[in-house]
Amino acid sequence: MITVMGATGHTGSGITRRLLEAGAKVRALGRSPGKLKDLREAGAEVLAGDAADPTFLAGAFGGSEAVYTLLPPDPGLPDYRAAQDRLGEAIVKAVQRSGVGHVVALSSVGADQPSGPGVIVGLHAQERRLRSLAGTNVLILRPGSFFDNFHAALGLIKHEGILGDSVGPDVPLPMIAARDVAGVAAAALRARDWSGVVVRELLGPRDLTHAEVARIVGERIGKPDLPYVQLPYDEMAGALTRAGCSESYAALYVEMTRALNERRIRSPEGRRPENSTPTRFEDFAQELARAYQAQ
Numbered sequence: 001m002i003t004v005m006g007a008t009g010h011t012g013s014g015i016t017r018r019l020l021e022a023g024a025k026v027r028a029l030g031r032s033p034g035k036l037k038d039l040r041e042a043g044a045e046v047l048a049g050d051a052a053d054p055t056f057l058a059g060a061f062g063g064s065e066a067v068y069t070l071l072p073p074d075p076g077l078p079d080y081r082a083a084q085d086r087l088g089e090a091i092v093k094a095v096q097r098s099g100v101g102h103v104v105a106l107s108s109v110g111a112d113q114p115s116g117p118g119v120i121v122g123l124h125a126q127e128r129r130l131r132s133l134a135g136t137n138v139l140i141l142r143p144g145s146f147f148d149n150f151h152a153a154l155g156l157i158k159h160e161g162i163l164g165d166s167v168g169p170d171v172p173l174p175m176i177a178a179r180d181v182a183g184v185a186a187a188a189l190r191a192r193d194w195s196g197v198v199v200r201e202l203l204g205p206r207d208l209t210h211a212e213v214a215r216i217v218g219e220r221i222g223k224p225d226l227p228y229v230q231l232p233y234d235e236m237a238g239a240l241t242r243a244g245c246s247e248s249y250a251a252l253y254v255e256m257t258r259a260l261n262e263r264r265i266r267s268p269e270g271r272r273p274e275n276s277t278p279t280r281f282e283d284f285a286q287e288l289a290r291a292y293q294a295q
Helices: 010-021 033-042 054-061 080-098 118-131 147-160 178-191 210-221 233-242 247-261 281-294
Strands: 002-004 026-030 045-048 066-069 102-106 137-143 163-165 173-176 197-202 228-230
Touching (some): 002 010, 010 033, 010 066, 010 178, 026 033, 026 054, 033 045, 066 080, 066 178, 080 247, 102 178, 118 137, 118 197, 118 247, 147 163, 147 210, 147 281, 163 210, 163 233, 173 178, 178 197, 210 228, 210 281, 233 247
Parallel strands (some): 002 026, 002 066, 102 137, 137 197, 163 228
């Protein structure tokens, strides 16, 4: 049995389906029974519950040879960092109680830094907790920013005619398709061929700037002059709170973009064939274009 947290999310859904296609027994975890329905019909055992409850998680992890764990982002949480800590502590307690031998954990580029990277600092804290597990083999995946995050920008493009964020237009960033992260995680959960704590970066096929993203998306949606607009940090925080994010999350988000602009968040390894992945943004942008046209 392999248990997958966040099984309806960007990475979890892809992991679950890949494992099922490979003939593995999969237990899919999520918050909503309704959202888990499709995975149950695909052959997964499903469990809905509160991932911050270590008793629920320990029961869900029980009997598993490997588990996939993550701290799912919930930008509406009033105290985002405290919520990350509660969930992270619940995961570690559940792993200890259940005796799972192999854990694949989603983290992020930048999680090597103990302070300064905004929303990513919670992932640094979780990596530290996972490293404390005795007798558990942990694979920490540190991907770049997901291509998939740009789905959230389609409304701004549709209604305001811009792509906007507080990241500088010419700051090169590692970006990756969530499906590529899911592929790596699913293969690792099946193979279980590492020991101790291993960190693996996943950087996508190449670094991209937000100006390049705007150009590529603009070409795909028939707006070749789509501009990228860098928003001041306070304006970005205000836009996030108006969109339903908590003030706590908004402050951490702009702290992260400030760190990106100052080049303080970067890959310690540097790009290598081993940490590059195949899906190009130029191809993923076709998916964004279809979603844009459907709005």
